[in-house]
Amino acid sequence: MRLSQLFFTTLRDDPSDAEMPSHRLLTRAGYVRQLGAGLYSLLPLGFRVTQRVEQVIREEINAIGGQEMEMPVNHPADLWRESGRYDAIGNEMVRFKDRAGRDMVIAMTHEEVVADLLRDIVKSYRQLPLIVYHFQTKFRDEPRSRGGLIRVREFVMKDSYSCDRDEAGLDAAYWAHHGAYTRIFERLGLDAIPVSSDVGMMGGSLAHEFMVLNPYGEDRLVLCEACGYAANQQVAPTTAPEPPADDELPVEEVATPDTTTIDALARFLGIDASRTAKAAFFVTGDGRFVVAIVRGDYDVNETKLVNAIKATGGLRPAQVEEITARGMQPGYGSPIGARDAVVVVDSLAARSRNLVAGANKPGVHLRNVNVPRDYTPDVITDIASVREGDPCPQCGGTVILRNGIEVGNIFKLGTKYTEALGAEYLGEDGERHPIVMGSYGIGLGRNVACVVEAHHDDKGIAWPAEVAPYAAHLVALGGNRDPHVVEVADRLHDAAKAAGDRHEILYDDRDESPGVKFTDAELLGMPWILTVSPRSLAAGGVEVTNRATGEKQVRAVDDVEAFLTGRVPTPA
């Protein structure tokens, strides 16, 4: 591809609204352009990278038996009513009516369509197992997109679906995907860590997210360097040391003016935060009022809380009036004297003796509050978030917390969708059984951005060869003084092109100064930069630079051509 013809432009200055390196560089180098919040155009270079990523995924999913297909973006709403998600999902799903007035949705994912196809097509156990997948546009009207391509509203996702006779089949398909994902991310040059994760609104029994560590990541990960334990903080169990088994002392009021936070309270009383009980107030999507109690040195983990009380529709923070209406006082709250509230107490807080808790009166706390002597929990379970430095739940070592970006996920769905839609098969036993499903996603654009996050320097991008949009970047200098330069450059460009799409190179044939050409080559990030000039020819051929390492050497034109056409693996 001749650079003089390519639909792109590079920018000298960083776009003012880009913070992440991937966003900055992909925009500056002419790979993407933003259309609106969470909406990006892929320019030809960006599209080629995405196709490379797509091809890696395709090869690995095919290798575990996946069959590629394509399902629609727009669905009849009735299908989503059958699964119950039409009402369960909030306004991140776009709904509209078609010209006939039929309710429609823009798909966020495709479990319903797959289940609908299964009930139509699969009749017998002989037709299972199956893995089907597609690359398809999703639209999710995120309340807030961010980080360039990291969190967008419209994106292409590889979503695959395993369809099995039973739990054992699902287990095999699940771990087959786990292996395929491991190979995919390795080929993309990403250090992705599988972490156990919440199943969220997908439902199901087991889920992993593949995470790459990144300071801009939206997820908090609990990691143990000693044993390799890795989990999303949303689900990582807390394992604090057992609190002392002190005798229960009598409750007493203590005046604590202006201590509406745990910090202020602990400082005022001169005690450690672990000697206090923290109350948080929520309302569930199904209208229940919840008081959550954790020890003062921990935070409430909303995911665990949602799961503990099966809060359909999630949680929102309670308003002040909702709290006081139930006999509690924000800032000085506890379940003592609470009415019409579901009381959920963290197991560690429940085991800790003689905590300081709110008295539900402004400026007053209670010493020596104990569960269940002083109030009755509805649920006692783990609802606290693991902190950095806590013991590892697996080996007892010390965990660290890091931010991560989710580059892929795998879910055991079970029969949630097939039962709802009646997707059954006739078994060997002559009985009808629901088909057992799994669902597995990888977002393309986010992976492209993560590759840049992992492979760049202060000059620009340095693509791994597997995903580079072009195999090399040919810089021709002094062509107007020396026709031999043009002759050699043209020959290399044509030979690479003739060797096939994977071998094609970018050829900077523009009438630009050497500085501009080198700077752009480093910004664009092809794995090899080939310089042809009177000087390089005098030195014996073509200067070959490894973009990632900066190593340079001059190679004979024939050697370079052998590399570009795939006859030898590397130019060096």
Next chain:
RNA sequence: CGGGGCGUGGCGCAACGGUGGCGCACGUGCUUUGGGAGCACGAGGCUGUGGGUUCGAAUCCCACCGCCCCGACCA
């Protein structure tokens, strides 16, 4: 949806009550050609939209729209 910030040629910025400028990019010509070259000439803007204050608004006020960041949310 709450909090904060910002909307001025393609990009980055200035002008902060008195007829909108700079750098880069862009076009033409000449010179230049191994690290974002030089000179000359030139093109490009209802200052996001609407209202208000004022003799006069890019500038002050109000509303709306858009974008970014933090939080809420996140299959």
